[in-house]
Amino acid sequence: MSDALRPMSRPRLYEQVIDRLRKYVAEERLGAGDKLPAERELAQRLGVSRTSVKQAIVVLQVQGLVEARHGGGTYLVGDTLDAEPVEQLVERRKRLPDVLDAREAVETKLAELAAQRRTKADLDAISAAVDHMRAEIAEGAHGVDGDRRFHAAVTEAAHSAILAEFMNSMAEQITESRTESLRQPGRPSRSLNQHVAILDAISLGDGRRAASAMRRHLRTVAKVRLLSWNPEEGDEGAAGGDARE
Template structure:
């Protein structure tokens, strides 16, 4: 049998891809705009009939491709108005890498935060506090606090005083921006 005549394995979309697609369809159908907050993970999980872990994975995947920003304790907010087909295509293109990228980012953030707690200086704490102030001022003014959030993560990374880990974090950030 020639290569062209062979059957190919059926590719099933991962559950989190289906959840991401449904969330984006809901966002579009309900006219949500950039800056709008999505329902809580618990509510999404109940409405979609999936676990909170699956919803969380879908939101992280959507965050990785730049559609939402997830702020722990505050929820997920739309940061881009990309159509669901582009998001799903991006998820499929990077589907093999997304879990690895997320794992690496989480591991580095955890380690850098622990190092920052041990190695921080007064100057580091001032930069962290300043970043939080920027974030809260923006949120109080109706913004999303994105700049402050980025400054906060950069300040915590710098407070870890680990140039190699900081460089790795920059590389992972570049992968996420892809």
């Protein structure tokens, strides 16, 4: 059968809820720290179930656009709800585990080699990256650029052209995993502390300790809400109807 006649997809109901919330935030000129209406109120005003509203909120949380406080409502993190299209989010969710596996395998070895081969200039570069990330976090940012510099400096310190080339080939996917990890609540400061532990091990020339510290760090990086999100969960719209409460 021609691919042109494959079944047509339609927007999930929670995607429509997200779009309505985006327009609401823009029209009401809400900004970072402002509270969204309660889920029950949103469900009533939109004419959908609370399940669809909850799923929309989860997607916005996964993207770091809102913060849901237990028993305290949902608050904007920034000034907009310009969410990434759900299909793109689904694709990232599919490829992220492979990226994280590759990072652990390669960067653990890079940390070990860096401890064995680093020069004073290498140590200075890794230390400067840690300082840069610390300054970013102090200013309220996630420390993304400092994190990028840190891992690039460790790669450089390993003095392995082949492994560096492999890391470069994964640059786009690594950037995705970095951004995903650092927007988890409390993650920037935790990652910074782990970077310090890796730097200390490399400074001491302890390859085994450096590899272990990098492995612990990358397993923390792998703990992201995106991987626990089920894009089909609670989507009454995909089944052909919405059971209102």
